[in-house]
Amino acid sequence: MFDDQHIKVAVDAVVFGYKDLKLHTLLIKQKYSPFQGWWSLPGGFVKDDESLLAGVARELREEAGITVNYLEQLYTFGDDVKRDPRARVISISYFALVNADQFTLKADTDAIEAQWFEINDLPELAYDHARITEMALTRLRAKIHYQPIGFNLLNKEFTFPELEQLYTAILQKPIDRRNFRKKILSFDLLVETNKFQKEGSGRPAKLYRFHTQKYQALMASGFYFEIKFA
Amino acid sequence: MFDDQHIKVAVDAVVFGYKDLKLHTLLIKQKYSPFQGWWSLPGGFVKDDESLLAGVARELREEAGITVNYLEQLYTFGDDVKRDPRARVISISYFALVNADQFTLKADTDAIEAQWFEINDLPELAYDHARITEMALTRLRAKIHYQPIGFNLLNKEFTFPELEQLYTAILQKPIDRRNFRKKILSFDLLVETNKFQKEGSGRPAKLYRFHTQKYQALMASGFYFEIKFA
DNA sequence: ACAAAAGTGTTAGACCTACACCCATGG
């Protein structure tokens, strides 16, 4: 019952970043067979004495040198017994958000290269990683409606136009600027700064910060964040 | 990288059933140590050549002789390295719904006894199964608002009072009968039969069926089921 | 003064919520 099982346990992460007004995901070029040279999700095998979370964090550090702003479990892929040609491997996949501007990617032990890819222009992926990525994207699109997770993709201080553009990039449909601002402000979770973002042409936009503590307090007392746009 | 890992993979299921106007969950009395005699979730180790889903289905069959109406992955527990005192074991846990009336529980190989427990009156559970159950309950309560999963707990033909009582049992708060009926009917997903449930006193209630096919068709074209009650 | 992007309010319709009486059956 114990020694006749030979299943290996891996963790993989779909890391989303927002760059150049587009949603990106982080991929690693595989160094070894059986998918040498292919792009794949960052991830790897879990150590015997390491929690799953610690495993993902370690792989992200080793393979891409990044620390994420948000991390949650996505799904465990283990129904296809042959998803890894080498052995029976199940993958506990995670969903992560990061501020892409904050890092210069660097590769390390397990990978040749780490790179951001625009979500609508992904290369062919190793294993079942395309499916995992798709599922993560579905989760992101669903979740952004009922949790304020978008802020994890932006700088600590951001403008309304940035936030709005982020939502448009994720949901791939236009948003009414006035209704969006009204709704977001109604939660009273943003802190207005006195700073402005002066870039490009046009009127400078005011910078805001997300009030994480206040959100956590509200959460605890049964508050629900929600934004609907048909 | 392959042979230095010794993590075991188990699956566990939180099976919900609705009986005697109350929400129940299915528990198994452990036959062997380290939790001999304790109540625990049905589950066990996955076989090398078996999908995770097949593993859960097999365990449910073997341990309790049941087949479920609804089954989805819940969460993978593997952050506590010592959640099983014998070895490093991760548990991929599932969330299942079943029509409790339809089965007479029978125990088999791995268990002494299988039994329904009222959700507000659970015994102390083995391993971290209390936490898993709690998470499943949270999921059920959330999910019943935005997916028509309640029908999986009832007979194929059911009455409005039954459906309403089910929601009350799950959410543990009263519901306005008129608004509930109006909302459910507005989806146009129920098929009215000409039959009535004649039981007890009072006016007999009309029997309805859930139109599964129609629901699946609507789903495919972007429809969302949703019931809110503050 | 012009171009570019930020900021701002109102209104109609949809949806949610609260609420009380009549109806069908069995004893």
Place this chain on the structure above:
DNA sequence: CCATGGGTGTAGGTCTAACACTTTTGT
């Protein structure tokens, strides 16, 4: 005919969705 539980409509309030002009800045 009484007790029990099933079935039904309406009105007020709140939220959503649609829509266009003014403000600030750089050139």
